[in-house]
Amino acid sequence: MALNLYDRTAGTVTDRASQLLDAAERARRGGRTRRALALAAAARGAAGDDAPLRARAELLRGLLLLGDGPVADAHETLLLAAESAAPYDAEGTQHALAAAAEAAWAAGDFTAYLQTVQRCAAGPADETPPTGRAAAPGSAPAPWSVFRAGMRHVVLGDFAGAAGELRPLLTAAAHLQQPDDLLLAGRAALVLGDITAARRLLGRGLAAAGTRGASGPADRILEFLAYAELRAGYHQQARAHAEEGLRAARRLGRRNLAAQHHALLALVFSLVGTDSATEHHADAALSVARPHGLVQVSTLAEWARARADLGHGRAEQAASRLAPLLRPGPRRGHFGLWMLAVPCLVEATVLAGLDEDVTDMVELYAGWAALGADPQAPALLTRCRALTARDEDCDALYLRALAEHEAAEGQFEHARTLLSYGMWLRRRRRPLEARRRLRAALVGFERCGAVLWEKRTRSELRAAGDSAARDDLGALGRLTPQQQSVAGLVASGATNREVATRLSLSPRTVDHHLRNIFSRLGVRSRVELALMMNGGGTGQGDGVREQGGGGREPAGGGADGGE
Known part of the structure; x- marks a missing residue:
C-alpha cells in the first residue's frame, strides 16, 4: 500500500518532512529530477523550524541542480546548505562544500572554486568524509580531504605544493577499496600528470563500483577514465567509456554529466575523422x-x-x-x-x-x-x-x-x-x-x-x-586493434552475438564496429569482408551476402547480420 506523504495523520511534521526527503532521494536515484525537486521543495516547507531537515532539503536541491540545472545556482544552493548544516551535521556540511566546489569548477568560476576548496580544506582532517564512513582515530586524512587540499595548490599554480599533498594519496591507493576513494585517487593522478596511474586507479574504481552496484560513482569514474584515455592517446577505449558514461548519465537524469560525456565524445570523433x-x-x-x-x-x-x-x-x-x-x-x-x-x-x-x-x-x-x-x-x-x-x-x-x-x-x-x-x-x-x-x-x-x-x-x-x-x-x-579483432571473427563466420561473447562486448557495439569496418574498407557485405581479409579481393557484385541455407539477404544493414 502506497504511503500518502501528505496525510497529516501519518505522523509529526518532522516525520512528513523526512518522508518527503526520502521520496525525493529515491526519485533522484531513479533519474526523475523534476519530481525530486518538487518533493525536496515540499520537504523544505514541511520542515518548518527544523533546521537540520531544512539543511538536508537544501543539500538535496543543490545536488539535483548540479546534475541537471544551472551550476551557478547549484553552487549558491550548496553553500547555503553547508552554512545551514554547520551547527548540526559535519558530514552534511563537508558533502555540501565538496559538491559546491564541483559546481564552481563546472562553471569555470576560478574565484568561487578557490574559495570553496579553501573552506573544504579548513575543516579538521579527521572529520567524517562525505561518503558517510567515519575516519578511525589516528588514521590518515580521508582521501576527499587530501584531494581538496591538493586542488587548492593547483589553482594557485603551486604544483610542488599540490604534489606534496597528493602524492601520499597515490601511495596509499593500493589499500583503497571504495569507488569514491579510487575516483579521487585517479583524479589526483591526472592532476599530477601520471596518466598510467590514473587509468589503473580509475579502472579499479569502475570495477569496485560494478561489484557494489554503485551507479552514482560509476558515471563520474567513466568521465575521468575517458579523459585519461584521451590524454594517453587510447581513443577507442575513451570512446567506449564515454558512451557507457553517457548512457548512465541519461538513465540517472543527469543532463549536465551527459553533456560532459558528449563533449568527450566530440573530442574523440575530432580525431577519428567523423565530422x-x-x-x-x-x-x-x-x-x-x-x-x-x-x-x-x-x-x-x-x-x-x-x-x-x-x-x-x-x-x-x-x-x-x-x-x-x-x-x-x-x-x-x-x-x-x-x-x-x-x-x-x-x-x-x-x-x-x-x-x-x-x-x-x-x-x-x-x-x-x-x-x-x-x-x-x-x-x-x-x-x-x-x-x-x-x-x-x-x-x-x-x-x-x-x-x-x-x-x-x-x-x-x-x-x-x-x-x-x-x-x-x-x-x-x-x-x-x-x-x-x-x-x-x-x-x-x-x-x-x-x-x-x-x-x-x-x-x-x-x-x-x-x-x-x-x-x-x-x-x-x-583498422584499429578492436576492429581487427571484430573483422577477423566475422570473416571466420562468427555471428555478431558470438563476436560479442568472445570479445566481452555488447552486440550493439559489435554492430557499430562492423559498420565502421565496412565503411573504412569499402566493402558491402560479410562475404566481401571475408574475401578481403583472406586475400581474395573485395568480390564486388550485387551487394548481397549468403545465408546458411543458400538464401540471400540484401547487404543494406549487413553489419547486424548473423543474429
Missing part, C-alpha cells in the same frame, strides 16, 4: 552547457571542433575558434583547460600563415610546462618553439621534441610532432628525411585510431613522393 559525429556531440554538449553555464563542457566542445578543423587542414578556421577561448576576454574558456589547448592554437596560427604573433602564448605555455604538471608539456613546448623558430633552429628543436616525447606517455602527440617535422622537411625540399618522419607519424596515428590524421599524413607522404602511401593498404593496416 558529422563531432558536430552531433558538440551540439548536444553545447545545447545543455550554454543554458546551464557549463564553461568546462563548452570549452571542450569548442576545442573538439577546432581539432577537427586542424586535422582537416582548415588551420585558419581552427585558429579562429581557439583564439577567443585562450586569450583574455569575455569568451575565454575554462581556467583549467587554457594551457592544454595552447599547442593547437600555435600550430593552427602558424600553418594558416596568419600575421598574429603567438610568441606570448608560447611563453605562457613555457611557464605552465615548467610547473611539471603535465609530462607531455616539455615536448609540446619544444614543438611550439620549432613551429615559431627561424629555419636554422628548427631541425634541432624538432629532434629535441622527439627525444622529450620518448620520456612521456602520449602516442598521439608524439605522432603529431613527427607529422609537423615531416611537413617542415618536405617544404625545405628534403623528401627522403620527410618520408621517414611521415611514415613514423602514420604508424603512430594508426596505433591510436586517429583516422583523420592518418589521412592527412598519407596526403603529406604522397606529396613527398612516397608511392606506397596509397589508400588501398592491406585490410588490417586500416
